[in-house]
Amino acid sequence: MESPGTVGELTETLRQGGYLADRGLATALFVALSLNRPILLEGEVGVGKTEVAKVMASVFGRKLIRLQCYEGIDTNQALYEWDYARQMLHIRALSERQLAGPDASDAVDKLFGPKFLLERPLLEAVRAGDQAVLLIDEIDRADDEFEAFLLEVLSDFQISIPEIGTVKAERPPLVVLTSNRTRELHDALKRRCLYHWIGYPAAEREVEIVLIREPGVSAALARKVVTAVHRLRELDLAKPPGVAETIDWARTLDFLGATDLDAGHANDTLGAVVKDRDDLEVVRDNLQEITSGA
Amino acid sequence: MPDRFTGLLARFAGELRAAGLAVGSGDVLVYCSALSQLDPADLVDLYWAGRTTLVNRHDDIARYDEVFRRFFLGAESQDDELTLMLRASLAAQGALAIPSVEPGDPGEEDDAVLGWMASDVDALKHKSFGACTPEELAVLRRIMARIRLTPPRRRTRRSAPATSGPRPDPRRTVRESMRMHGEPARLYWRRRKVRLRPLILILDISGSMADYSRSLLQFAHSAKRSAGRVEVFCFGTRLTRVTGAMECRRPDEALERAARATFDWDGGTRIGDSLDAFVRGWARAGLCRGGIVVVCSDGLDRGDPAVLAAAMEQLARLSHRLVWLNPHKGDDPAFRPSTLGMMIAAPHIDLLLSGHDLASLEKLAALLPGLN
Numbered sequence: 001m002e003s004p005g006t007v008g009e010l011t012e013t014l015r016q017g018g019y020l021a022d023r024g025l026a027t028a029l030f031v032a033l034s035l036n037r038p039i040l041l042e043g044e045v046g047v048g049k050t051e052v053a054k055v056m057a058s059v060f061g062r063k064l065i066r067l068q069c070y071e072g073i074d075t076n077q078a079l080y081e082w083d084y085a086r087q088m089l090h091i092r093a094l095s096e097r098q099l100a101g102p103d104a105s106d107a108v109d110k111l112f113g114p115k116f117l118l119e120r121p122l123l124e125a126v127r128a129g130d131q132a133v134l135l136i137d138e139i140d141r142a143d144d145e146f147e148a149f150l151l152e153v154l155s156d157f158q159i160s161i162p163e164i165g166t167v168k169a170e171r172p173p174l175v176v177l178t179s180n181r182t183r184e185l186h187d188a189l190k191r192r193c194l195y196h197w198i199g200y201p202a203a204e205r206e207v208e209i210v211l212i213r214e215p216g217v218s219a220a221l222a223r224k225v226v227t228a229v230h231r232l233r234e235l236d237l238a239k240p241p242g243v244a245e246t247i248d249w250a251r252t253l254d255f256l257g258a259t260d261l262d263a264g265h266a267n268d269t270l271g272a273v274v275k276d277r278d279d280l281e282v283v284r285d286n287l288q289e290i291t292s293g294a
Numbered sequence: 295m296p297d298r299f300t301g302l303l304a305r306f307a308g309e310l311r312a313a314g315l316a317v318g319s320g321d322v323l324v325y326c327s328a329l330s331q332l333d334p335a336d337l338v339d340l341y342w343a344g345r346t347t348l349v350n351r352h353d354d355i356a357r358y359d360e361v362f363r364r365f366f367l368g369a370e371s372q373d374d375e376l377t378l379m380l381r382a383s384l385a386a387q388g389a390l391a392i393p394s395v396e397p398g399d400p401g402e403e404d405d406a407v408l409g410w411m412a413s414d415v416d417a418l419k420h421k422s423f424g425a426c427t428p429e430e431l432a433v434l435r436r437i438m439a440r441i442r443l444t445p446p447r448r449r450t451r452r453s454a455p456a457t458s459g460p461r462p463d464p465r466r467t468v469r470e471s472m473r474m475h476g477e478p479a480r481l482y483w484r485r486r487k488v489r490l491r492p493l494i495l496i497l498d499i500s501g502s503m504a505d506y507s508r509s510l511l512q513f514a515h516s517a518k519r520s521a522g523r524v525e526v527f528c529f530g531t532r533l534t535r536v537t538g539a540m541e542c543r544r545p546d547e548a549l550e551r552a553a554r555a556t557f558d559w560d561g562g563t564r565i566g567d568s569l570d571a572f573v574r575g576w577a578r579a580g581l582c583r584g585g586i587v588v589v590c591s592d593g594l595d596r597g598d599p600a601v602l603a604a605a606m607e608q609l610a611r612l613s614h615r616l617v618w619l620n621p622h623k624g625d626d627p628a629f630r631p632s633t634l635g636m637m638i639a640a641p642h643i644d645l646l647l648s649g650h651d652l653a654s655l656e657k658l659a660a661l662l663p664g665l666n
Binding site: 007023024027028030031034035037039040042070071072073074082084085087088091092094095141180181182183184187190191193194195196197238239278 | 316318320321324327328331332338339342343345346347349350351352355450451452464465467468471475476478573574578579580581604608
């Protein structure tokens with residue numbers, strides 16, 4: 001699909017893909033698409049940071065390439081790796097056939113050809129260019145050395161493989177980075193990116209989100225669930241429920257055939273929305289109050 | 295985009311800089327090119343384009359909002375024609391919801407004179423470290439700089455070439471075997487790397503700890519300089535992160551910046567609430583996972599004991615080791631915690647030290663590598 005012409009168009013496209021973006025997020029994504037800049041999304045857990053990338057990929061018919069970061073991730077897992085086992089077997093096979101002469105050098109060249117190269121997400125994304133959305137998830141979990149390396153890739157979208165040559169993206173992919181803010185990212189990396197903070201949505205919008213994600217749920221139930229979740233967020237829990245939990249809860253209730261949210265149903269399905277033992281106790285004590293009223 | 299408009303945007307960026315946001319000229323360039331893709335006369339676009347290109351940390355959003363409101367919507371805007379045009383577009387657009395300045399903004403309370411108040415009141419005042427004599431500081435600094443903190447190590451997922459080890463190194467083995475006609479003559483090995491565990495210092499700076507807190511901050515500063523990843527927090531009635539202030543090379547400046555960041559210097563103590571805030575805001579997010587947490591306090595808590603108990607329990611679970619420094623312990627080996635806070639905290643503490651003088655801080659430095 002073609003790039004959107006205005007922010008409104010992009011919002012509408014995302015809505016058709018099942019994602020409700022507010023004006024700020026839509027503007028940030030629009031600018032990221034038009035200026036070819038990576039976008040860094042921060043926000044509470046479960047507000048749809050990762051989802052943005054998935055939906056962008058699906059509505060624009062691009063391939064989603066995901067790089068999940070973790071402590072100790074290194075370039076082998078992010079860029080490329082040679083398939084050593086295969087190379088070894090190949091060498092064995094060659095030596096058994098006793099190849100010599102001009103064929104031999106050719107065979108050796110082939111050893112470092114595309115056949116033996118395992119593409120990892122970053123190389124894959126650079127190859128795919130603007131046919132891809134590169135999601136670099138939870139960048140705050142990776143070590144800062146990795147961040148410095150990422151900086152290099154994100155600034156020119158070009159990767160050098162000594163044995164093959166340089167791979168460069170003609171038109172860079174859309175890059176979405178997400179962070180849960182367990183540590184502050186380097187300013188140099190942030191400067192390369194657009195920045196957007198995703199907060200919890202307002203109640204009406206959240207009802208809309210639940211309905212668009214779970215069309216089977218009745219509007220009345222969705223409204224009650226959202227009201228209850230908003231009360232939960234006020235409760236000062238250790239882990240307040242995100243939008244993902246709201247959707248999960250509505251889906252769970254709907255699956256169990258509940259049409260209304262009362263204390264009994266809520267108690268049975270609390271595990272879908274509160275996932276901490278200490279929090280569960282607090283919530284159970286206030287259950288009546290949370291589920292009462294519209 | 296008209297040139298006059300670019301000038302306006304540049305002035306806006308200047309205002310942001312004056313308000314303390316780190317806005318580089320590169321950022322302004324991106325802001326302008328972003329607006330060339332949008333509608334620069336639309337105030338909503340103006341707001342969001344700026345927020346996504348000029349702000350890059352969550353804490354700065356409030357200040358950005360404030361400057362934006364003052365610059366584009368305030369009475370003192372310089373360029374009448376342009377702002378009028380913008381405001382007209384706003385009226386046509388409907389509303390732009392910029393959150394109002396948060397209540398309790400420290401700027402509004404600057405001139406409120408707060409004297410000594412009841413221990414539970416947030417003592418919102420800056421106390422200068424300058425009160426400490428220069429000779430005293432110099433001596434402390436010299437001695438503290440000598441202490442080298444080495445937190446215990448942990449194995450990482452990364453590996454490095456080694457002469458022997460649990461894992462083979464296929465890359466190197468194949469590379470070397472190429473020389474031998476593809477015959478893997480020798481196996482090469484890799485071994486997991488080791489890394490220093492993070493060190494988190496949580497310092498009590500309340501009235502009852504005032505005599506010690508200054509030297510403890512000095513200690514935190516030299517710790518930050520010598521060990522790898524160190525986070526420093528201060529608390530009295532509320533928790534403040536001062537890691538940023540500790541980045542300064544010069545100790546005096548670092549301490550002064552920490553004092554400015556902390557509002558409740560010499561006030562009351564709420565250990566439970568502060569540790570709870572630490573657990574919720576930082577520890578749960580993974581700040582001290584696998585790390586050594588050093589809490590320095592006398593355990594005189596004015597808050598609810600249940601909160602402290604819950605926070606300590608969680609903190610012990612979320613960190614690798616929990617060390618408590620209690621200056622009142624002194625050199626007494628038969629010390630029994632007498633304050634309620636200490637009694638509650640005791641079961642969760644891995645190591646209890648005194649930290650009341652340099653010798654005891656050196657003892658901490660000596661014991662630290664063994665906390666594996």
